[in-house]
Amino acid sequence: MDLFMKVLGEDSMKTIVIIPAHNEARKIYNVVQSVISRGYDVVVVDDGSSDATADEARRAGAVVLQHYINRGYGAALETGNAWVLQSDYDIIVHFDGDGQHNPDEIKNLVNPIVREKVDVVIGSRFIGNAQSMPILRHALIKLAIIFTWIFSGIKLSDAHNGFRAFSRRALEVIECRQDSMSYASEVIDQIAEHRLRIGEMPVTIEYTDYSKSKGEGNIKKILVGMRFIWGKVIK
């Protein structure tokens, strides 16, 4: 059966893309459409939006799960994961709802899992063509990479990249409890704990004025690290 799957490749593996979204009504329709048009199923987790995010996502053809109140990025992804695990999808992709990820790159993240080389693939901005960004932000990411390395023992070339792909087997064992952005650190911690095989693939992040306005400041990024440690203390 495994060999059969390998011969058939990506087409035989059911892939779904989970998009957490909070007040993304302006962008979510195009983001969902761009992913669906490439042949993937999409589930959008509307995390307590006060705008028409859920309606726009439904209009674009996504399954929509709605949090009645905002619970955070990690909580939204975990809701998506829980829903996907009730279905028969083989590969699960996490994708941002603000349009900064490139849907053409989904197949690059999925392929190593289809070929059973790894269980999890994390997108990296720093493999291949390094992208320009402010020095302070670059330094903070480097610090976050060291932070992740110390806590999980996994040395990545990027940190807090929200573009990831998991095999079903991986997602079944990963158990994240942190609701906020610190999910990004916790998921790496879980990958290490369950000794899952991890790989990185180059991804391009499109920094638009819109995505920058939705992004977090440098101080908030530092607080995310502290939040992660606190979450571990009271695990």
Added chain:
Amino acid sequence: MLIQIITIIVVLFLLTRIGSKLKRKEITLKEAFFWGALWFAVGIVVLYPQLADKAASYIGLQTATGIDLVVYIAVGLAFYLIFRLFIHIERIERNITKIIRHIALKDEHDK
């Protein structure tokens, strides 16, 4: 002294509040005992400050006076309570998320 009178009035007021909260079952007997003992100890130290001095020298605080010991204990206790509160809030937050997730999945399932 005036400070002793004011403090004793406050302590007595707080002890009656603990009693009424226990009566209305808003706190458990264990909680009432803890807070009652704490405020009772505050009242004793205010009435007999020399007791705190003796306690300070007994545990080896050579240069410190009794009131320093009281402040040390108060700060330590405050930090401990803040820590407990944070843990409690975190658990409530996680439970809220579980409920919200359950509703989200159920809503989609029931469609």
